[in-house]
Amino acid sequence: MEEDLTTDLVALQSHLETLFKRVQQNSATLQKFRAFEIRLLKLNSLPDTIDHLLEEAKNYFDLDMISLCLIDETGEIAKTLIDNGYPCNSKNGLMLLDSDTSIKSTAIQPYIGVYENSQCSDFFPHIEKQPASVAITPLTRRSKYLGTLNLGSYQLDRFADNMATDFIEHLSSVISVCLENNLHVEEIKRISYIDVLTGVNNRRFLEQRIGEELKRSQRNAEPLSCQFFDIDFFKPVNDKHGHQGGDLVLSLVAATIKHQLRDNDVFVRYGGEEFVALLSNTDEAKALETAERVRKAIQTLVIAVNDISVSVTVSIGVSTYVPDGTSISIDGEIATRLVKSADSALYRAKHNGRNRVENGGIVTDKQVL
Numbered sequence: 535m536e537e538d539l540t541t542d543l544v545a546l547q548s549h550l551e552t553l554f555k556r557v558q559q560n561s562a563t564l565q566k567f568r569a570f571e572i573r574l575l576k577l578n579s580l581p582d583t584i585d586h587l588l589e590e591a592k593n594y595f596d597l598d599m600i601s602l603c604l605i606d607e608t609g610e611i612a613k614t615l616i617d618n619g620y621p622c623n624s625k626n627g628l629m630l631l632d633s634d635t636s637i638k639s640t641a642i643q644p645y646i647g648v649y650e651n652s653q654c655s656d657f658f659p660h661i662e663k664q665p666a667s668v669a670i671t672p673l674t675r676r677s678k679y680l681g682t683l684n685l686g687s688y689q690l691d692r693f694a695d696n697m698a699t700d701f702i703e704h705l706s707s708v709i710s711v712c713l714e715n716n717l718h719v720e721e722i723k724r725i726s727y728i729d730v731l732t733g734v735n736n737r738r739f740l741e742q743r744i745g746e747e748l749k750r751s752q753r754n755a756e757p758l759s760c761q762f763f764d765i766d767f768f769k770p771v772n773d774k775h776g777h778q779g780g781d782l783v784l785s786l787v788a789a790t791i792k793h794q795l796r797d798n799d800v801f802v803r804y805g806g807e808e809f810v811a812l813l814s815n816t817d818e819a820k821a822l823e824t825a826e827r828v829r830k831a832i833q834t835l836v837i838a839v840n841d842i843s844v845s846v847t848v849s850i851g852v853s854t855y856v857p858d859g860t861s862i863s864i865d866g867e868i869a870t871r872l873v874k875s876a877d878s879a880l881y882r883a884k885h886n887g888r889n890r891v892e893n894g895g896i897v898t899d900k901q902v903l
């Protein structure tokens with residue numbers, strides 16, 4: 535009788551210990567989850583959020599792999615990531631899809647279970663070793679598909695098909711809210727950086743980007759060139775063709791200059807009939823060559839304003855920053871000098887007869903000291 539009691543007590547104690555361990559494990563998981571959530575909610579940029587999901591989530595949840603599909607119908611997500619220097623390829627687990635069709639056909643519901651190559655491989659590109667089990671969860675907000683979150687483990691029992699899905703569904707809801715918020719923030723930023731008349735970026739965008747471009751130039755030891763454009767004799771265009779005619783000329787000149795630049799060059803309407811471009815990894819000779827190409831393109835542009843053909847020319851000033859490794863935190867001064875040099879060269883171009891390119895020369899770190 536006494537022996538039976540002892541055996542029962544030992545069994546009970548062992549059961550209690552198992553339960554206690556499970557409670558401890560669950561509590562640790564919940565704490566990790568809360569920490570992950572709090573960190574996620576605090577992030578206010580899309581690249582940081584994506585980075586947190588792809589880099590940190592693996593550690594927080596002890597996963598062997600994680601990937602993220604995002605629907606990017608307009609290409610704006612890719613543009614935001616490129617502008618922020620974020621690697622926009624599937625090698626780091628991020629996939630941008632141009633429509634939600636593939637997600638709607640395969641991942642309309644969360645899938646939790648064994649990794650089936652035919653069904654799951656699209657969600658885990660560039661993996662060296664296939665996971666044994668996966669959880670593929672759609673990310674949705676207000677019935678709209680944002681993408682999918684894809685978790686993978688080499689353990690078969692990590693994501694079993696009889697597993698409760700509430701934890702993963704909760705995680706994907708939180709991620710969806712954060713992604714949607716960040717997508718909205720990026721959209722608001724984008725709109726606030728656009729010049730309504732010409733559709734190109736505005737001066738605020740230049741002010742925001744010039745520091746980043748200078749940093750990149752210093753980091754990669756590459757030259758950064760600045761071009762300052764001003765339409766010649768624009769006042770007579772307005773006088774002759776009215777403000778609306780002038781507006782049309784402004785828009786088409788902006789589009790023509792932009793067309794001559796690379797997609798990732800910063801190009802803004804600086805104000806009135808002035809435009810500025812920043813050309814990354816572009817030396818003095820190349821910047822002058824590009825400016826000359828723009829000048830010629832504008833010269834040959836014929837704009838129909840109320841059935842009257844209008845032609846304009848532009849004067850262009852160019853300057854080039856060449857980092858020498860001595861500058862650390864004086865970007866503001868370098869930015870000012872870079873733009874001022876191009877502006878002074880533009881002034882010379884006007885003075886020397888207009889419809890020409892003038893070189894403002896090299897801006898270095900040393901001049902600041």
Ligand SMILES: Nc1nc2c(ncn2[C@@H]2O[C@H](COP(=O)(O)OP(=O)(O)OP(=O)(O)O)[C@@H](O)[C@H]2O)c(=O)[nH]1
Pocket residue numbers: 731764765766767768769770772776777778779780781784805806807884888
């Ligand atoms: N239509 C239109 N005109 C603008 C806008 N912003 C500035 N302008 C006009 O641009 C003209 C600029 O004239 P000026 O600064 O005298 O220069 P300019 O006639 O181009 O002569 P130079 O620059 O010396 O070759 C002014 O008539 C402004 O009213 C705009 O958004 N729309």
